[in-house]
Amino acid sequence: MEQDNLPNSPAPPPTPFWRSRGGTVLIAFLAIGGLLLGYEHRAHIFSGDGVLIALLVACIAMHLFMHRGHHGRNNGDSGRGDRS
Known part of the structure; x- marks a missing residue:
């Protein structure tokens, strides 16, 4: 009997959208x-006193540092609590 045709075999995980x-x-x-x-x-972008570049670098840095806590939490819990 082949293992692939069993009704209780788990389905392959879905492909993420970005892939x-x-x-x-x-x-x-x-x-x-x-x-x-x-x-x-x-x-x-390259003229002026660098305020625009500093703003862009600050936004990118904040984005990277704010997403640091997302790694390793893959249990489906959004962290917002149940508000039903």
């Missing part, structure tokens, strides 16, 4: 759009 074809296309479009946006606004 699917649509997710890959979305990432590519966002990357191209970001590059074009940066290219068109390069005069504004």
Whole structure:
């Protein structure tokens, strides 16, 4: 008897969106759009006293540090509590 045809065999885990074809296309479009946006606004980005660059670096750093707590919690609990 083959193990693959048993009715109680677990289903394979679903593929995450970012690994699917649509997710890959979305990432590519966002990357191209970001590059074009940066290219068109390069005069504004690289001029001035660096306030814009400091703001962008601060936003990226806050995003990375704020998501530090998400690693390792994969139990499906959103952490917001039950408000029903």
